[in-house]
Amino acid sequence: MNVEKIPMSFEEECLLRPGNTNCGGCGMSNGLTMLGRAPESGNYSMVIPACCGIVTAGAYPTTSYSVPVIASTFASAAAFATGVSEVNGLNDEDEHKEGKRHVICWAGDGGTYDIGMATLSAAAERNEDMIYICYDNEIYGNTGGQRSSATPMRARTATTPAGKGEGKKNIVKIMAAHRVPYAATLSIAHPDDFRRKIHNALKIEGFKFFLMHSPCPTGWKTEPSETVELVRLAVRSGVFPLYEVYDGINFRINEEPDGSDPSVYFEKQRRFKGQELDMDAVRRYIDHRLDRIRRLQSVSHFKD
Amino acid sequence: MSMQLVTGNHAAGHSMSLAGEANRTARGAVCGIYPITPQTEIVEYVAKYPFSKGSVVPVESEHSAMGVCLGASMNGARSFTASSSNGLAYMAENVMVAAFYRLPIVMAVVNRTLGPPWNIWADQGDSLMFRDFAWVQLYCDTSQEVADTTLLAFRLAEDPRILLPVMVCMDGFILSHTATEVELAEQQQVDSYLPDCAVPHRIDSGHPVTMGGMTFPQETLAHRVELHEAMGRVPEVFEEHRKQFKQEFGRDMKAAVTPYRVEDAETVLITSGSISTTMRQVVDKRRERGEKVGMIRIKMFRPFPVETIRSLLAGTKKVGVLDRNCAADRGGIFWQEVCAAMQGQGHPLIQGYLTGVGGNDVIPKTVHEVVDDLVQRETAGEPVWKGL
Numbered sequence: 001m002n003v004e005k006i007p008m009s010f011e012e013e014c015l016l017r018p019g020n021t022n023c024g025g026c027g028m029s030n031g032l033t034m035l036g037r038a039p040e041s042g043n044y045s046m047v048i049p050a051c052c053g054i055v056t057a058g059a060y061p062t063t064s065y066s067v068p069v070i071a072s073t074f075a076s077a078a079a080f081a082t083g084v085s086e087v088n089g090l091n092d093e094d095e096h097k098e099g100k101r102h103v104i105c106w107a108g109d110g111g112t113y114d115i116g117m118a119t120l121s122a123a124a125e126r127n128e129d130m131i132y133i134c135y136d137n138e139i140y141g142n143t144g145g146q147r148s149s150a151t152p153m154r155a156r157t158a159t160t161p162a163g164k165g166e167g168k169k170n171i172v173k174i175m176a177a178h179r180v181p182y183a184a185t186l187s188i189a190h191p192d193d194f195r196r197k198i199h200n201a202l203k204i205e206g207f208k209f210f211l212m213h214s215p216c217p218t219g220w221k222t223e224p225s226e227t228v229e230l231v232r233l234a235v236r237s238g239v240f241p242l243y244e245v246y247d248g249i250n251f252r253i254n255e256e257p258d259g260s261d262p263s264v265y266f267e268k269q270r271r272f273k274g275q276e277l278d279m280d281a282v283r284r285y286i287d288h289r290l291d292r293i294r295r296l297q298s299v300s301h302f303k304d
Numbered sequence: 305m306s307m308q309l310v311t312g313n314h315a316a317g318h319s320m321s322l323a324g325e326a327n328r329t330a331r332g333a334v335c336g337i338y339p340i341t342p343q344t345e346i347v348e349y350v351a352k353y354p355f356s357k358g359s360v361v362p363v364e365s366e367h368s369a370m371g372v373c374l375g376a377s378m379n380g381a382r383s384f385t386a387s388s389s390n391g392l393a394y395m396a397e398n399v400m401v402a403a404f405y406r407l408p409i410v411m412a413v414v415n416r417t418l419g420p421p422w423n424i425w426a427d428q429g430d431s432l433m434f435r436d437f438a439w440v441q442l443y444c445d446t447s448q449e450v451a452d453t454t455l456l457a458f459r460l461a462e463d464p465r466i467l468l469p470v471m472v473c474m475d476g477f478i479l480s481h482t483a484t485e486v487e488l489a490e491q492q493q494v495d496s497y498l499p500d501c502a503v504p505h506r507i508d509s510g511h512p513v514t515m516g517g518m519t520f521p522q523e524t525l526a527h528r529v530e531l532h533e534a535m536g537r538v539p540e541v542f543e544e545h546r547k548q549f550k551q552e553f554g555r556d557m558k559a560a561v562t563p564y565r566v567e568d569a570e571t572v573l574i575t576s577g578s579i580s581t582t583m584r585q586v587v588d589k590r591r592e593r594g595e596k597v598g599m600i601r602i603k604m605f606r607p608f609p610v611e612t613i614r615s616l617l618a619g620t621k622k623v624g625v626l627d628r629n630c631a632a633d634r635g636g637i638f639w640q641e642v643c644a645a646m647q648g649q650g651h652p653l654i655q656g657y658l659t660g661v662g663g664n665d666v667i668p669k670t671v672h673e674v675v676d677d678l679v680q681r682e683t684a685g686e687p688v689w690k691g692l
Contacts, residue, residue, distance in 0.1 A: 071517055076374075
């Protein structure tokens with residue numbers, strides 16, 4: 001697809017309105033802004049479980065979102081969204097001749113990798129028509145930074161003060177294994193790729209899963225001004241590869257890592273301070289994962 | 305209208321499905337379903353129903369079953385489900401959300417003992433754990449009442465003066481799996497009885513609001529007051545819809561409270577659910593012996609019909625409350641409610657009896673023993689266990 005041909009929407013009313021109280025340098029806020037500027041995405045409602053994303057809405061009766069939002073219980077985003085989506089499906093023909101209405105789940109890693117896992121897996125297995133975006137800040141950010149199963153090994157959190165002993169779940173692999181029509185990673189440092197993928201998802205019927213790398217300066221102990229730079233480093237070094245998976249079997253890397261040293265990415269985060277990071281092991285893991293994705297890409301088939 | 309030999313589960317499934325179908329002229333029907341004994345046949349009935357504008361989603365848990373109902377109702381569809389026992393316990397968080405979001409969801413509850421240890425027989429401890437969740441709770445005593453009350457439940461829940469979810473409860477197996485003669489409604493009658501479902505606060509892309517974001521204590525207080533007041537309007541609105549039900553279907557549905565031979569009664573028994581049919585026989589027997597015994601059957605547990613209970617018990621000397629549930633340490637939950645309702649209303653003796661807890665049978669002998677105990681009592685004491 002030619003990215004240049006997709007217009008960026010800069011309507012006055014953006015998805016995340018000014019005046020919200022989010023932390024400076026919040027990766028999620030950047031993601032919301034980018035989602036709002038994705039084309040043809042104006043006609044949707046959002047389901048947001050307990051997470052920073054719902055606190056973003058602000059206090060009643062105001063809201064920082066320019067679309068209808070339903071706050072769901074922590075584990076239920078994909079179930080609430082199923083209900084919304086089914087009703088849309090029954091009524092779209094009558095009410096929205098100009099185009100279908102979408103439902104987008106916007107959930108953190110706690111609501112996705114942990115407490116919402118069963119609900120998410122079931123909605124994916126049923127191939128419900130929705131877009132599910134996990135903004136992954138690798139901790140329970142809203143409660144002050146505790147470990148989740150998305151927290152990387154050695155990161156210090158409020159509940160792993162000596163550093164986490166276990167690695168991170170590979171959620172994209174898990175979701176792709178459901179053979180959903182589309183699963184992909186999103187980077188706030190790569191807006192063209194971000195826009196293209198949302199545009200793509202809006203055209204695909206069924207379940208679409210996105211994982212968005214989302215630095216949290218408060219929890220990661222990073223400089224707010226370096227949020228986008230951190231994501232760029234993660235993509236370039238291969239810590240967070242940008243790729244997409246169609247139907248669970250057709251893989252494509254969207255941005256080849258340029259061999260940047262991953263140690264810079266870790267050194268910028270004080271959550272790893274004092275930890276003995278085995279950078280050789282990190283590099284081996286990165287190479288191994290990229291190698292697997294490349295092999296899968298080599299046997300993949302694409303219509304375009 | 306046709307008389308058929310069906311179970312309570314069939315009656316509930318039939319009425320829910322027809323109510324869902326009736327909303328084809330509006331935003332349709334969507335529900336999340338999940339099986340659990342003894343309600344499974346209800347969701348199977350719904351899953352097989354050929355809705356012309358409806359969708360039934362077989363999800364992975366009760367928590368998600370209610371989650372789907374919440375999303376669907378918030379998007380303006382008519383929504384309903386069914387559950388029992390530990391399924392309800394697992395669903396609990398989202399059960400609460402239905403009331404707090406003021407969504408007119410209807411749930412059939414087939415009362416079953418909570419476990420472990422595992423036991424599939426009737427006990428009301430499952431739905432009664434939601435007594436403070438701002439759901440209307442109606443306990444039926446026949447399958448006919450299940451069929452009728454389920455239809456009324458939609459009318460009540462969706463009434464703009466109410467907008468609260470409604471639970472229609474029946475005792476597991478005793479009603480759910482026992483076939484009796486039931487007059488089942490026709491689609492055309494349900495179409496006429498139920499207006500299109502309108503959820504006034506449903507999401508609307510032209511009016512973007514955030515439902516359920518943060519509120520400060522002052523707004524939360526107002527929200528709780530509104531819930532409390534809506535609950536307070538239920539008895540009157542229920543009565544209105546009960547009368548309209550008779551006009552449409554030609555038969556009486558039991559009121560929130562059904563007194564039986566209480567006019568001159570000195571001893572009054574109170575119960576709910578299927579125990580009341582056994583109790584009626586015992587009252588007749590005692591009356592034949594010239595004893596002044598009467599009974600009250602409570603259908604509406606939430607809101608609790610305080611005024612009706614007070615006026616019916618005025619002048620009564622002794623009251624025995626039979627509960628098929630037990631709150632450890634506090635005894636029967638209906639008994640506690642009756643005691644609270646009678647606070648400051650003179651001093652009838654109000655004794656609690658724990659009958660049929662954990663699915664034990666409540667037979668005429670059990671009720672006779674209760675009457676025998678009650679008439680010789682000088683004072684009320686700790687709840688009395690029956691069937692030990």
